[in-house]
Amino acid sequence: MxxxxxxxxxxxxxxxxxxxxxTSVVTGALRSDDCDRLVVALQTLGVRCLEVxxxxxxxxxxxxxxxxxxxxxxxxxxxxxFMLAAATLCAEPVTVDGSPRLRERPMGDxxxxxxxxxxxxxxxxxxxxxPVRCIRGITGxxxxxxxxxxxxxxxxxxxxxxWTSHGVTLRCSEAPTSAPYLRMTMRALAEVGAxxxxxxxxxxxxxxxxxxxxxxxPPDASTAAYWWLLGALVPGASMTVPSFAHSLxxxxxxxxxxxxxxxxxxxxxxxxxxxTGGSLSGVEVNCEDFPDGAVALGxxxxxxxxxxxxTGLHTLRxxxxxxxxxLATEIERFGGQVVEHTDALDITPAPxxxxxxxxxxxxxxxxxxxxxxxxxxxSGVWVRDPGCVAKSHPGFWDDVEILRAQA
Numbered sequence: 001m002x003x004x005x006x007x008x009x010x011x012x013x014x015x016x017x018x019x020x021x022x023t024s025v026v027t028g029a030l031r032s033d034d035c036d037r038l039v040v041a042l043q044t045l046g047v048r049c050l051e052v053x054x055x056x057x058x059x060x061x062x063x064x065x066x067x068x069x070x071x072x073x074x075x076x077x078x079x080x081x082f083m084l085a086a087a088t089l090c091a092e093p094v095t096v097d098g099s100p101r102l103r104e105r106p107m108g109d110x111x112x113x114x115x116x117x118x119x120x121x122x123x124x125x126x127x128x129x130x131p132v133r134c135i136r137g138i139t140g141x142x143x144x145x146x147x148x149x150x151x152x153x154x155x156x157x158x159x160x161x162x163w164t165s166h167g168v169t170l171r172c173s174e175a176p177t178s179a180p181y182l183r184m185t186m187r188a189l190a191e192v193g194a195x196x197x198x199x200x201x202x203x204x205x206x207x208x209x210x211x212x213x214x215x216x217x218p219p220d221a222s223t224a225a226y227w228w229l230l231g232a233l234v235p236g237a238s239m240t241v242p243s244f245a246h247s248l249x250x251x252x253x254x255x256x257x258x259x260x261x262x263x264x265x266x267x268x269x270x271x272x273x274x275x276t277g278g279s280l281s282g283v284e285v286n287c288e289d290f291p292d293g294a295v296a297l298g299x300x301x302x303x304x305x306x307x308x309x310x311t312g313l314h315t316l317r318x319x320x321x322x323x324x325x326x327l328a329t330e331i332e333r334f335g336g337q338v339v340e341h342t343d344a345l346d347i348t349p350a351p352x353x354x355x356x357x358x359x360x361x362x363x364x365x366x367x368x369x370x371x372x373x374x375x376x377x378x379s380g381v382w383v384r385d386p387g388c389v390a391k392s393h394p395g396f397w398d399d400v401e402i403l404r405a406q407a
Contacts, residue, residue, distance in 0.1 A: 001399060003224045003241050005030040005217035006250060007392050008181065011078050012188040013215045014038055015086060015159055017058035018047040018065075020192070020212040027055040028217035033391045038079040041071035045090055060212065063163030068092025075099045075320055075363075075391060078152050080130065081110050085156035088119040088138035089163055095124065097131035101363065105318055107132065110153035116143040117157060117168060140164030140207070144171045149318060151178040154203065155185040161205035162194050169204040176201075177315060180251035180289050187249070191215075219243055221250035222366075223393050225296035226373045228255055230403065231275040232264040233303050233377050244273040252293035258285055262304065280304040282349070288312030291319075292366060298327040299370040301347045302336050303377060314343035320391070321362035330359050330371055334378070356380035365391040372396070376403060 005028040013026045014035070029035065039049050039056065046066035048059035068090050073080040080098050084107065087094035097103075108128035111121050118139030124131040140161065145154065154170055161168035176182050186203060189196040192215070195206040224241050231239030245268060247253055256266050256275065263278040282304045287294035294313060301308035316323035328338040328345060334357070336350035361368035361383055368389050375381035389396040 001227045001241060003219040004393060006220040007034060008184060009217040010035045011038055011082060013217055015082050016192055017212055018042045018060060019063055019163055020060040020210045021062045022211045023059050024212040025055055025057050025214040027214060029055040032394060033074060034076040034079055037074050037076050041083050044069045044071050065090040068094045070095040073098045075102055077105055081152040082156045084110050085114060085160045087134035088114055089160055093133055093135050095131055095133045103130045106149040109148040110156060113143055113153055113157050114138060117141055138164050140166035140168050142169040144173055147174050148177055151176050151182045154182055158185050158203060158205050162208045162210055164207060167206040172201045178291055218246040221247045221252035222292045225252050225255050225293045226369045228259055228275050229296045229300050230373050230376055232259040232277050232280060232300055234277045235279055238274050238276045240272055240274040243271045245271040251290045254290045255293045255297060282306035282308035284309040286312040291315045295323055295366040295370045299374055302331045302334055302350050303352055304349050308347045311344040320364040326362045326367055333357060333359055352378050358382045358384055361385040361388050363388050365389045369396055
């Protein structure tokens with residue numbers, strides 16, 4: 001199964017291309033609601049983005065967006081948090097807004113970091129939540145950062161750092177939330193020529209004008225997670241994802257080793273990676289470093305042979321839905337038993353057969369894909385609101401039909 005480009009990689013590549021000097025092409029970019037809304041937001045601020053085969057041609061603005069205005073990121077948490085930082089490099093005020101669910105998600109940590117770096121914002125509704133308007137630009141500097149709701153706030157500040165007067169240094173007094181995503185940001189900056197250094201919990205990016213060459217977005221490990229889920233659950237079946245070796249540094253690639261520990265077998269062949277299913281045992285694992293993949297893992301644990309315990313789930317409470325509660329609810333709908341804790345789930349598996357049932361997607365693309373995938377393992381599964389997968393993989397159900405035909 002071919003996997004579309006990384007959503008995280010596409011968002012980072014587009015913002016860097018927009019801020020750099022000159023024209024570059026982002027190849028392999030994911031086409032989805034989140035990424036397309038980011039493109040529209042960048043166009044609102046004066047960036048010329050042209051659709052080309054397999055990606056976008058981006059005409060950079062050299063570190064300062066020529067326009068302001070209002071940008072609506074829909075349900076996109078990552079694009080919204082990146083645009084908060086982008087707004088601090090605009091010639092005119094910018095208002096960042098989103099859907100009712102996005103307005104519920106926390107934004108205060110990110111604003112606090114950006115204001116510590118010289119920017120100024122004004123809340124247009126409830127403090128700590130969208131909508132918010134940027135009224136003064138960023139200068140840069142050093143900030144000590146404690147625990148934050150999302151690593152996306154740190155990534156956003158670092159992504160705009162090359163175009164600040166003083167650069168940005170973030171000194172983390174505690175281990176960063178979802179640290180692998182923060183390191184993905186540092187790699188993305190280094191790959192385009194930025195002076196980006198990590199040392200002893202400190203992340204520093206110095207001022208430097210960047211002229212980008214073309215960027216290639218690798219396959220999305222978060223989407224591949226649902227195909228690994230299917231491969232793992234069907235004993236003797238194999239699932240191959242082409243070119244996935246280029247995605248092994250993405251956080252959700254950690255699922256491969258987790259599925260191996262449960263009883264699946266993983267085999268690389270050149271750049272391709274194949275997972276062969278087996279009889280899956282339950283697992284006890286901390287999911288903090290791969291929070292998106294925890295949804296697919298939870299679905300796998302629902303059909304394992306023995307109970308599982310998933311911990312490190314605190315960030316899942318403030319995603320597109322409360323994914324901790326949603327996972328517990330849907331696994332129980334299948335007939336499993338779940339004990340829900342603040343940041344953990346104890347899962348007793350469900351039977352793989354039973355009457356037809358409807359599962360809720362909770363307006364969450366990852367919930368829809370995880371439990372939709374289980375419909376290829378247990379018959380009679382229907383997913384309400386299937387269209388929400390457009391947030392990250394609009395072609396998901398077409399891919400499911402391809403796999404159904406192969407079963």
